Amino acid sequence: xxxxxxxxxxxxxxxxxxxxxxxxxxxxxxxxxxxxxxxxxxxxxxxxxxxxxxxxxxxxxxxxxxxxxxxxxxxxxxxxxxxxxxxxxxxxxxxxxxxxxxxxxxxxxxxxxxxxxxxxxxxxxxxxxxxxxxxxxxxxxxxxxxxxxxxxxxxxxxxxxxxxxxxxxxxxxxxxxxxxxxxxxxxxxxxxxxxxxxxxxxxxxxxxxxxxxxxxxxxxxxxxxxxxxxxxxxxxxxxxxxxxxxxxxxxxxxxxxxxxxxxxxxxxxxxxxxxxxxxxxxxxxxxxxxxxxxxx
Numbered sequence: 001x002x003x004x005x006x007x008x009x010x011x012x013x014x015x016x017x018x019x020x021x022x023x024x025x026x027x028x029x030x031x032x033x034x035x036x037x038x039x040x041x042x043x044x045x046x047x048x049x050x051x052x053x054x055x056x057x058x059x060x061x062x063x064x065x066x067x068x069x070x071x072x073x074x075x076x077x078x079x080x081x082x083x084x085x086x087x088x089x090x091x092x093x094x095x096x097x098x099x100x101x102x103x104x105x106x107x108x109x110x111x112x113x114x115x116x117x118x119x120x121x122x123x124x125x126x127x128x129x130x131x132x133x134x135x136x137x138x139x140x141x142x143x144x145x146x147x148x149x150x151x152x153x154x155x156x157x158x159x160x161x162x163x164x165x166x167x168x169x170x171x172x173x174x175x176x177x178x179x180x181x182x183x184x185x186x187x188x189x190x191x192x193x194x195x196x197x198x199x200x201x202x203x204x205x206x207x208x209x210x211x212x213x214x215x216x217x218x219x220x221x222x223x224x225x226x227x228x229x230x231x232x233x234x235x236x237x238x239x240x241x242x243x244x245x246x247x248x249x250x251x252x253x254x255x256x257x258x259x260x261x262x263x264x265x266x267x268x269x270x271x272x273x274x275x276x277x278x279x280x281x282x283x284x285x286x287x288x289x290x291x292x293x294x295x296x
Contacts, residue, residue: 030051032116035116036052036054036117037051037107037116038050038118039052039119040118040119040120040131042127049131049134052119054104054107056111057108058101058105059105060105060109062241063101063102064238064276065230065237066102069225072225073091073102073223073225074106076223077106077115077143080141080143081110081114083141086177087222088221088222088223089178089179089221089222090149090221090224090225091180091181091182091227092183092225093183093227093228094183094227094228094229095277096277097227097229097275099181099227100181103181106143110141115143116140116142117142117143117145118131118142118144119145125146125149131144132173135175136176140175141175143177144176144178144179145179146179146181147180147181148183149181229273229274230279232274235268236261236265236279238279239264239282242279242280242284243283246284250287252287254290264279267285
């Protein structure tokens with residue numbers, strides 16, 4: 001009898017060892033006093049918040065040339081952190097112009113006052129009610145952050161999302177706000193054919209239903225902020241800023257001159273864009289190269 005029991009226990013242990021990797025990992029409750037950010041992960045029919053390690057070294061002063069956008073979103077965020085009415089925000093415009101960086105800089109600015117950031121992917125926005133439910137009774141203030149929220153031609157998901165946003169955001173607790181970034185103002189492609197059925201009634205233009213349907217999604221956001229492509233002067237100012245920051249941290253002595261300016265311009269031309277991301281990458285390249293030469 002003992003041998004049969006031992007054999008059964010051995011088989012049971014072997015089966016459990018094979019099943020264990022397939023079982024969900026036990027989730028530990030997040031300590032929001034210490035954790036500043038998390039990411040929503042979908043799992044089966046539900047999901048969970050995974051704590052993130054975030055750096056708070058990006059400051060609002062590091063974002064140059066977007067003073068109006070920075071001030072408006074900072075003011076909206078201050079209202080939110082102070083428990084005052086605030087709007088969900090859509091940051092749209094050219095890539096690499098500081099949209100996501102602005103949201104992360106605001107976390108660094110207000111983390112001490114209880115602001116927390118939760119990243120959620122576009123495809124997981126249908127889980128908003130589950131996320132909001134977990135945050136409703138907490139004392140911290142949570143910005144749900146969806147980066148690159150947009151839809152391609154033929155995708156009907158935006159209609160589902162529109163309904164979810166209506167229900168989730170209108171009934172959201174006071175400690176939850178949604179910030180999203182997009183390269184499109186209305187989040188979905190706008191075609192010339194959408195305007196073919198506009199009607200003129202009593203001298204006024206009435207947009208077709210297709211246009212109204214697409215615009216309705218971005219209307220869920222009370223604050224729209226536009227980000228535009230950098231001029232060359234703006235790009236070079238950002239390059240100088242980041243070289244100055246990195247050189248200071250590395251103890252590197254440097255001077256801005258015509259040769260360095262031309263090198264930065266060639267770098268941007270080689271990548272086909274002038275934006276903050278490109279300026280930051282050039283600064284890393286140039287400072288790293290100077291430090292490497294100094295070691296030789």
